[in-house]
Amino acid sequence: MNLKSLGILALAAVLGTGAAVPAGAASLKDVKAKGTLVVGIDPTFSPFEFTDSAGKIVGYDPEIIEAVAKNLGLKVEYKVMPFSGILPALIAGGFDVTPTLNVTAERAKRIDYVIPTATSTNAVLAIKGGKVASSDIGALSGLTCAVKQTTQPEQMMQKLNKELEAAGKKPVELLGFETIDQTIVALADGRAQCVVDDKSVLVEAVGKRKDLALVVIGDIGGSTPIGWGVNKADADLTAALSAEVAKLKADGTVKKLQDKYFGYTMELPEKDFIPAQ
Numbered sequence: 539m540n541l542k543s544l545g546i547l548a549l550a551a552v553l554g555t556g557a558a559v560p561a562g563a564a565s566l567k568d569v570k571a572k573g574t575l576v577v578g579i580d581p582t583f584s585p586f587e588f589t590d591s592a593g594k595i596v597g598y599d600p601e602i603i604e605a606v607a608k609n610l611g612l613k614v615e616y617k618v619m620p621f622s623g624i625l626p627a628l629i630a631g632g633f634d635v636t637p638t639l640n641v642t643a644e645r646a647k648r649i650d651y652v653i654p655t656a657t658s659t660n661a662v663l664a665i666k667g668g669k670v671a672s673s674d675i676g677a678l679s680g681l682t683c684a685v686k687q688t689t690q691p692e693q694m695m696q697k698l699n700k701e702l703e704a705a706g707k708k709p710v711e712l713l714g715f716e717t718i719d720q721t722i723v724a725l726a727d728g729r730a731q732c733v734v735d736d737k738s739v740l741v742e743a744v745g746k747r748k749d750l751a752l753v754v755i756g757d758i759g760g761s762t763p764i765g766w767g768v769n770k771a772d773a774d775l776t777a778a779l780s781a782e783v784a785k786l787k788a789d790g791t792v793k794k795l796q797d798k799y800f801g802y803t804m805e806l807p808e809k810d811f812i813p814a815q
Contacts, residue, residue, distance in 0.1 A: 640690030673756030
């Protein structure tokens, strides 16, 4: 079996279909013809996307997705997979759209973005009274930090590590995990001295894990828009989804959902939101 065949089979396994993935995602016309918007998702990122006690996928972005789908006359089908498999599967055409992606110049070379639904500010989480007293990258030099694999926070920390090394300082050792819960476990058992992730996710973790003396130390690395990713072959689908999100922003739905899930609202750009580099 050649390498190309192995790659297709491996991706099919990630998607859980047991069959080869189509070469390209469906167009808007195809999506409307089948009547279903297929969404690739890793529901381990509360409050953006998570699974409730009944096993239903819920959260900020799923509510917006389902409202958009309803307005387009579509049903929603979720394909659940680890975050590390999301972008390869989207690019291979395994589903139509995926939510809750930090907007980066590198990703924009490979996928298209629907207009942002949120902004992400990364922060540092630690155990109160532990080794971490500041979120400044210099204060984290030589420590071990847990991050979710293939995420923007991980990539940001890799970039900051280069700055540390250029300054002659020790980099932060990064431990990569599939879920935020796994990063918290690594912090709790001492494998890591801190966790870096989206601030809203870390604040929620503090509320959930009352058994741990967790504290958000501070912000790190600035803020980034968050949007949904679509295959680059599907410009008409991206445009249609963006138009529907814009309508939900205009009628106040998005701000109501921000209040519901985050306790605050965000000003979101509709153009020129992809960074130059």
